[in-house]
Amino acid sequence: MMGSENSPKGHSQGLTSALERLTWTPPWVKWNPEANHDLSWTMNILFGLTAAFSVANLYYTHPILNILADDFDVSDQRSSLVPTLTQAGYAVGLLLIVPIGDIVRRRPMILSLIFMAALIWLGCTLTQSFSVFLGLSFLVGLLTVTPQFMFPLAVQYAPQRHRATMISIVMSGLVFGVLVARLLSGIVTQYTSWRNVYWVSFGLQVLAWIFLFFVMPDYPILSPGTSYPRILLKIITLPFLKPELTQNSLIAFLTMGMFTSFWTTLTFQLADVFHLSTLAIGLFALIGISPVFLNPIISRVLIARLHPHGSLIIAHLVTIAAICVGTFVGTFSLAGPVIWAFFGDLGMNTIIVANRVAIAHVDSKAQNAVNSVYMVHTFCGQLFGTAVGNALYAKGGWTYSGAFNIAQIIAGLLVLVVRGPHEKHWVGWRGGWNLRKSKTEEKAQSPNAQTDVEANTEETTTEAPTEIPTEDEASKEKFEDRVEKGGGSGNIMS
Numbered sequence: 001m002m003g004s005e006n007s008p009k010g011h012s013q014g015l016t017s018a019l020e021r022l023t024w025t026p027p028w029v030k031w032n033p034e035a036n037h038d039l040s041w042t043m044n045i046l047f048g049l050t051a052a053f054s055v056a057n058l059y060y061t062h063p064i065l066n067i068l069a070d071d072f073d074v075s076d077q078r079s080s081l082v083p084t085l086t087q088a089g090y091a092v093g094l095l096l097i098v099p100i101g102d103i104v105r106r107r108p109m110i111l112s113l114i115f116m117a118a119l120i121w122l123g124c125t126l127t128q129s130f131s132v133f134l135g136l137s138f139l140v141g142l143l144t145v146t147p148q149f150m151f152p153l154a155v156q157y158a159p160q161r162h163r164a165t166m167i168s169i170v171m172s173g174l175v176f177g178v179l180v181a182r183l184l185s186g187i188v189t190q191y192t193s194w195r196n197v198y199w200v201s202f203g204l205q206v207l208a209w210i211f212l213f214f215v216m217p218d219y220p221i222l223s224p225g226t227s228y229p230r231i232l233l234k235i236i237t238l239p240f241l242k243p244e245l246t247q248n249s250l251i252a253f254l255t256m257g258m259f260t261s262f263w264t265t266l267t268f269q270l271a272d273v274f275h276l277s278t279l280a281i282g283l284f285a286l287i288g289i290s291p292v293f294l295n296p297i298i299s300r301v302l303i304a305r306l307h308p309h310g311s312l313i314i315a316h317l318v319t320i321a322a323i324c325v326g327t328f329v330g331t332f333s334l335a336g337p338v339i340w341a342f343f344g345d346l347g348m349n350t351i352i353v354a355n356r357v358a359i360a361h362v363d364s365k366a367q368n369a370v371n372s373v374y375m376v377h378t379f380c381g382q383l384f385g386t387a388v389g390n391a392l393y394a395k396g397g398w399t400y401s402g403a404f405n406i407a408q409i410i411a412g413l414l415v416l417v418v419r420g421p422h423e424k425h426w427v428g429w430r431g432g433w434n435l436r437k438s439k440t441e442e443k444a445q446s447p448n449a450q451t452d453v454e455a456n457t458e459e460t461t462t463e464a465p466t467e468i469p470t471e472d473e474a475s476k477e478k479f480e481d482r483v484e485k486g487g488g489s490g491n492i493m494s
Contacts, residue, residue: 025107025218037217039157044166046211047154048173051147053204054114055174056181057121057140058086060201063186064194071194072130082137087383089141094375098148099231101368107218110149111209117143118205125198147174148375152367153219155360161304163360168299168353172292175349179292183285190279223365234369235376238362242370243426245362247419248355249374251312253381254412255351258323258405260382261389262344263288265401266337268393274334287338291346298346299353308358309421310435312351316413319347323409327402351412 061068061082069079101109117140124136150170158166188197223231239246270276270284303311326340355374362370385408392400422431 026214029107029215029217031218031220037157038159039154039166041166043215043217044154044158044169046208046215047150048169048176050114050208050212051150051170051173052177052180053201053208054117054144054146054177056177056184056201056204057117057144058083058090059178059181060185060197061086061137063182064189064197067189067194068133072133074130078130081134085134085138086141087379089138090144091141091376091379093142093145094148094372094379095235096232097142097145098372098375099235099369100228101149101152102222102231102366103224103226103228105218105221106149106153107212107216110146110216111213113143113146114205114209114212117146118202118209121198121202121205125195125202147177148371149368151356152371155356156364156367157219164299164303164353164357165296167356168296168303168349171349171353171356172295175295175345176289176292179285179289183283183289186279186281222367226365231366231369234363234366235372238366238370238373242362243419243423245359245370245373247415248358249377250415251351251412252355252374253377253384254408254415255319255348256378256381257385257388258319258408259345259348259385261385261401261405261408262323262326262340264386265389265393265398266341269330269337269398273331273398284337284341287341288345291342291349294346295349295353298350302350303354303357305436307421307435308354309416311354312358312416313413313435315347315350315354316409316416319344319351320406320409320413322347323402323406327399327406330402331398 065079065082066076068074068082069076072079097113120136120139120143124133124140127133127136147170151167154166154170155163184200185194185197188194188200239249266284267281270281276284302314306314322340322343326336326344328336330336330340359370359374385405389401389404392404418427419425420429420431420433421435423429424431
């Protein structure tokens with residue numbers, strides 16, 4: 001009797017103890033408000049690699065659905081449920097899990113998500129039941145939202161002068177993971193077994209967890225006084241209150257629609273028109289991976305020097321030109337898809353990084369909620385591009401789907417033109433046409449400038465920079481405001 005009464009309590013205590021050990025924080029990474037918390041290049045690269053290893057979970061099955069169907073003895077149509085359920089889980093995670101990052105400590109949450117995803121991934125690797133495999137695939141998608149915690153951290157803690165480059169490194173990791181997953185899965189499965197792909201992925205996730213456990217700082221909570229329902233409500237209200245967030249989210253919707261439409265219809269074009277083998281089609285992803293390594297350079301040369309609006313205009317024009325060449329040349333020459341894959345992906349990466357820089361200042365206390373809004377648009381764009389692109393290709397071939405992609409990027413350019421870089425409202429170009437960085441931002445990016453702009457209170461300007469204060473900085477500013485009681489220079493970051 002006594003044992004039965006204590007059993008649930010004992011299990012609960014055991015689970016709590018195991019969770020505490022899992023999320024234990026080594027002394028050297030505990031938060032110290034007095035220390036400098038600028039994001040280092042090593043941590044930035046680790047964030048990018050973690051994003052790559054995590055997001056790859058969503059795409060390993062795409063080129064091997066026929067192999068899964070044979071191995072589990074199901075139809076091809078039923079095997080296609082695997083990526084569908086995985087993406088559905090990812091969508092639920094974007095809506096319900098990512099916003100939690102604003103109200104809890106992010107280190108234990110990120111470590112817990114990676115650990116649980118790896119365990120469930122191990123279940124996918126070992127199971128012999130297709131129904132179990134489907135259910136576990138949904139859970140993997142639900143928990144594979146780790147990269148969406150990396151972006152807000154890069155935005156918040158990257159030094160101002162390196163912000164664009166550091167965001168682009170995380171973005172490059174994300175795109176690298178998407179493309180290399182298809183490549184690795186196709187090659188390994190052709191020569192060994194699809195389960196070996198899953199074993200490799202399991203090892204990569206465990207490796208990422210180990211590195212993060214020992215070096216990731218215990219970042220403070222963004223909004224300690226906010227409840228989970230209020231964060232969810234904020235996701236609904238933000239698009240109606242923040243014009244810049246809505247504008248850049250719509251651009252992301254159209255850009256990712258183009259990206260997924262191209263890469264899904266490309267397989268049919270390369271196989272049916274150019275008669276390439278499965279291995280050659282998989283290796284074609286290497287062309288799309290190449291721009292990933294150029295993106296940090298583009299960010300440093302272009303995005304770091306121009307207002308995000310200017311970078312977006314240039315990137316849209318380059319992408320439109322690449323799609324036009326790829327669409328019309330791609331009907332008779334392999335050079336068309338090659339040009340599109342390289343310059344189109346380079347333009348797409350630039351658009352996404354510029355978008356991230358543009359929304360960096362939307363709400364410093366709800367960065368994960370902002371990221372959820374942005375990523376929901378991105379995810380819906382992927383679904384839209386895949387569905388419409390495939391339908392148009394089936395109806396009219398490469399030219400039809402290519403025209404659809406041209407229309408999407410032109411529509412993104414129109415969304416960009418409707419609202420200018422300094423416009424505070426929904427429509428118009430009030431505030432001027434200048435596409436260069438403001439003087440405040442240029443000073444922050446110069447080598448001799450202080451790392452934190454808000455530290456120099458004598459150079460207050462009427463235009464607030466797009467820098468996000470860290471938690472300890474925000475507390476310091478509130479203290480200074482209470483002391484000054486309205487006097488002095490004030491808080492330029494409010």
